[in-house]
Amino acid sequence: MNKAAIKRFAIEARNKLRNSVTDKAGMLGITPEECSGPVTTGPDFKVYQTAAGTEVTLNKSQCELRKKLVDKIAERGFDAVVEEVAYTWFNRICAIRFMEVNDYLPSRVRVLSSEKDGKNEPDLVTMAPDVDLPFTEEEREKIYDLKMKGTTAASDELFQKLFIKQCNALHEILPELFEETQDYTELLLDISYANKDDVIYMLVNQDDGIPEADFNVTSVNEQGEVTGQVEIIGWLYQYYNTELKDDTFAKLKKNIKITKERIPAATQLFTPDWIVRYMVENSVGRIWIDHLRALDPSVNEKETAEKFGWKYYLPEAKQEESVNVKLAEIRSNYKDLKPTDILCIDPCMGSGHILITMFDVLMDIYTSTGYSEREAAFEIVEHNIHGLDIDQRAYQLAYFAVMMKGRGYNRRFFRGRDDVKPMPKVYAIAESNDISRSHLSLFGQSMEAKRGETAKEQMEYLLDTFKDGREYGSILNVEECDWKLLQEYVEDLDADGQITFESYGSEETQKSLRLLIKVAKNLGQKYDAVVTNPPYMGASGMGAKLSKYVKDNFTDSKSDLFAVFIEKCGQMAKKNGYQAMITQHAWMFLSSFEKLRGKLSMLDIVNMAHLGARAFEEIGGEVVQTTGFVMRKSRENGYKGVYCRLIEPTSQKGKEEMFLAGDNQYEAVQDNFEKIPGDIIGYQLSNRVFDIFTVEKKLQNIGSAKQGLATSDNNRFLRIWYEVANINIGYGLKSCEDTLECKKNWFPYIKGGSYRRWYPSKEYVVNYSQNGRAIKQSVLRKYPYLKTPDFVVKNTNTYFKAGITWSDVATGKFSARWVDSGYIYADAGPMFFCEREPEVLLGYMNTNVFQLFCSLICQGMHYSTGQIPKVPYIEIIEDNVNIIKKYVEHNVKESKEDWDSFETSWDFRCHPLIPNIRGAWDTEEMKIDTDNLPQRLYIEACFDTWQELCDNRFAQLKANEEDLNRIFIDIYGLQNELTPEVEDKDVTVRKADLGRDIRSFISYAVGCMFGRYSLDKDGLMVAGQPFESIYFEATAPRAGTGVAGAPGDCVPIGEFYIKTEDGTKQCTYNPDRDNIIPITDEEYFSDDIVGRFVEFVETVYGKDTLEKNLDFIAQALGNKGNSSREVIRNYFIKDFYKDHLKVYQKRPIYWLFDSGKQNGFKALIYMHRYDADTVGRVRTDYLHRAQNYVETAMKSAEYTIENTTVASEKSKAMKAVSKYTKQLAEMQTYDQAIAHVANQRIEFDLDDGVKINYAKFQGVEVAQEGKKALKVDLLANLK
Secondary structure (H helix, E strand, O other): OOHHHHHHHHHHHHHHHHHHHHHHHHOOOEOOOOEOOOOEEOOOEEEEEOOOOOEEEEEHHHHHHHHHHHHHHHHHOHHHHHHHHHHHHHHHHHHHHHHHHOOOOOOOOOOOOOOOOOOOOOHHHHHOOOOOOOOOHHHHHHHHHHHHHOOHHHHHHHHHHHHHHHHHHHOOOOOOOOOOOOOHHHHHOOOOOOOOOOHHHHHHOOOOOOOHHHHOOOOEOOOOOEOHHHHHHHHHHHHHOHHHHHHHHHHHHOOOOEOOOOHHHHHOOOOOHHHHHHHHHOOHHHHHHHHHHHHOOOOOHHHHHHHHOOOOOOOOOOOOHHHHHHHHHHHHOOOOOOHHHOOEEEOOOOOOHHHHHHHHHHHHHHHHOOOOHHHHHHHHHHHHEEEEEOOHHHHHHHHHHHHHHHHHHOOOHHHOEOOEOOOOEEEEOOOOOOOOHHHHHHEOOOOOHHHHHHHHHHHHHHHHHOOOHHHHHHHOOOOOOOHHHHHHHHHOEOOOOOOOOOOOOHHHHHHHHHHHHHHHHHHHOOEEEEEEOOOOOEHHHEOHHHHHHHHHHOOOOOOEHHHHHHHHHHHHEEEEEEEEEEEEHHHHOOHHHHHHHHHHOOOEEEEEEEEEEOOOOOOOOOOOEEEEEEEEOOOOOOOEEEEEEOOOOOOHHHHHHHHHHOOOEEEEEHHHHHHOOOOOOOOOOOHHHHHHHHHOEEHHHOEEEEOOEOOOOHHHHEEEHHHOOHHHEOOOOOOOOHHHHOOOOEEEEEOOOOOOOEOOOOOEEEEOHHHHHHHHHHHHHHOOOOOOHHHOEOOHHHOOOOEEEEOOEOOOOOOEEEEOOOOEEEOOOOEEEEOOOHHHHHHHHOOHHHHHHHHHHOOOOEOOOOOHHHOEEOOOOHHHHHHHHHHHHHHHHHHHHHHHOOOOOOOOOOOOOOOOOOHHHHOHHHHHOHHHHHHHOOHHHHHHHHHHHHHHHHHHHHHHHHHHHHHHHHHHOOOOOOOOOOOHHHOOOOOOOHHHHHHHHHHHHHHHHHOOOEOOEOOOOOOOOOHHHOEEEOOOOEEEOOOOOOOOEEEOOOOEEEEEOOEEEEOOOOOOOOOEEEOOOOOOOOOOHHHHHHHHHHHHHOOOOHHHHHHHHHHHHOOOOOOHHHHHHHHHHHOHHHHHHHHOOOOOOEEEEEOOOOOOOEEEEEHHHOOOOHHHHHHHHHHHHHHHHHHHHHHHHHHHHHHOOOHHHHHHHHHHHHHHHHHHHHHHHHHHHHHHHHHHOOOOOHHHHHHHHHHOOOOEEEEEOOEEEEEEOOEOOOO
């Protein structure tokens, strides 16, 4: 099946038909803005001005149709009517195409195409008027006249008239799809068979139209199964809604709720054929097999299903004898069952896929009892199949599908039997809003008074129930009524043949009431089998009316519409009847559906096809994860269901193949599900797992899980640690009381973070000064109904205490981390406080044994403090305790070292590629031959050593985790369920990465340039405190006093010195004097960043290896350039700041002054050394000098242009002049902006954080003569 062609046609056809309808309406004087009145009125005509400004004359009949159209627009709105007319003609065109391909048209003449290959003109046009259509003489003359003209326009006019004539004729056999003659939609039809841009040509052309075989009911798929009817109707419906669906979800993102008109488009999903067959065979088919087993208990389910060709039927699991006795009693209810007794419904029928599959299964049942296919087709439509949908267009297609299925089994199906035409009991949900209640007094006049009154009361009840019915669809609760009485009441209309003021419109009311009763009966009666794929819509997308109705009537399933339908379908089923559905699988385990699971536990889950993601080939990714299931409205203790776990295959076909192969099948006793907290559907679990949940302790028996601090305003109270002055962070506190004495504002704060084991991501600090006074005040202001802030500022007595933390957000596997004392923890980073042996618990929490249990309990988006304590816990014997502790302590140590190897850790000491800290200095060879070190140090060798260290750490941690898995698997007796292996992706220490590590090395070098780090001392140097408190520049010979009482040193002038505990020490590598480092595309400045970086590499590794080290660095960077220095320069110009923003989470500590895209001027400053004169120095000492350098360079290039005779030199110089001209223009504008800010001498408080302080230098307005002021950002954009 060519789905690409189907999708292309459906989407384009909708747009073309909508545009065509809009244009035709405009030609009638009807636009989205207004429906104009006539400019001239005659006895049998009216003249209207068109949207194009011309005039159009309409006869009396056309005027009547136009009035109906105008009334409909007034009622529903212009766009809704355009949409309705477009899809009406779309449905009709597709229906006629289907019928002509399968030779189902009564005339046996093709309407849209020709049976002759290569013939463009439809056979109907060629053969008219000599075809079996009821032409008047006038129409025949018109046909001949148009044929005689022979023009394309005449041919298209003829084609359109014949097409409408065919549609009107089809009303006789398909009244619900083809309206009666003289429908206003005819006024808005404009089609052509000759125009290659028209929908007809798009549909039938052999090159890129929909292949004819896709409409043919005899077409088969690769498995030899008939696909034509099922597939084409469903896919056309789904694809037609594509753009409307996309637009609906786009609006939903803007918090525009899904309206009743858009619910079908938003929720429609064509169900794969094999899943539909699975549901129908295991419900409708199972009913008949139950009947056969009631007649003869020896009947073999599997063999019987195979005889019927029901290959998706799952035989019942082998049961205990006591259960078999009960099941036999249930089956006895079907002993006297006849095929005509089986009532089936799809309450969300869409395009009718499930209905026609029911038709096929029922046909198997009928023919097995002696019915002919011809007779059975009528019986099925009359007695068995029922359907409902909220969408009128879906109803039309479902009706058409059922009628075509009947025609497929019976050539005379359209004619009916006993003078009664077949009328499927499928309907669109009706609304009572427009039904006149005043007309009720005209009904039931000849009925006995009491019966008439009863009928009227029931009718009024239905009118109340169906008010706004299309808001709610099939979830409407309808009580059982006396349907025969109501039908008698509605047919007893006393209008006396006289039209009075009171009776005017009563016949329309009668039609509406007839439909209302049919819909209500479909909803109100009980069924043997309820089968559906319901809409999937979360509560957040529901409109106000639907949301209220769901909350009022389906409190246990209100989270999503699919869950509401699970409950509703259960209500629609008879006692011992079946409901078969495919829904999202969330109901099986999410806590929001726990009460629903409680209700469903009163039903027997007969079987399940747990599909997971990608069961629908049109939906990629993990968005829709589903399960198909069959439930019986009975409950027998000890009942065992069959469960097919089809999650692993990643395609629709793969899941089907696994199902048919019988792989991954489980048999589970439903009673066991109640043993797991939350009653989740844990069919795949072993008895050992259920025993553990039943017998063993829980974590809540050995400690407590707590939620931590929610600030109420993270923008105000939360910072990443490097944003604030490090001297203002209070490390190592023991309790909240300590904050009262501490003069710090900020304190270490553990958030949830991403997946990481053993050691936490220590990134944040929180303003909890004075025991969180400001936070508590903010909470009470934000939530004035709270008497205390404790609801938000939770469990303060546990702040700063040691414990185990994890991330509350469950987007991946669970991971636990040890937190020493001295930290406040977040609500999204809860902690567990263990009474004893916390190392053992930490080890357990990082095993796959713990993951098994918490995955069962915490199904959903959270590993919450309410769920984690319910995880089972087995006491550990002493010998194992010591072994586990050893592993855990080692894992924590290794994970800490990994975290601290990167500069975003506040315990970062030095970059791992610096050889006197790690790497080459530590090798035995280097220790022996230290004299040659400066000449022999290579960064490549340092990286190799670092890589080896990382690989060893990774391998050891992985081995330790596998040993811990092995220990706990043995302790819990889960050898048959789990293996100890750990995947590399789950090991949470980092391996060496050349590109990343070289970039971080460059970042460290920049930190040394600014004095944040030093080659002479580990850890942070300047991070908020005065630069002079750490470094000083000697301006005259003097004795340094050092710090901490260290002896003074005599220092020479002109160098930088660092203060250490051992006294002053000359800097191995000098920090930048003025906190400004320029980045230019040519080396203009003595402190040019590339020059400073080259100096850094030479200082660290030695002069003799400098060029090879620069080459290695350049190769790792991968930027363009003709030399290593050029590559490094290009990296600083183009990529350094992007990397810095990424590493520092868009909270940069180095700020880039940037004139713009021409790279005229760039300079870095260090935020923690900023002062009020920094911007002024950037301007006068660097920007102005850069402008002078560029001007000089441009003059030199201009001189070359004027004097050189070498073409290549002149070309190069001309490019340079062009570049310099653009750079100078950019710098001149930038200079105006920076001058304004420099004069302001802006100061900022580090406590405000990067975002607030950074913004002070952005959006500076620069006046432009005759133009709107230009906004200039002094700093590079953070995006």
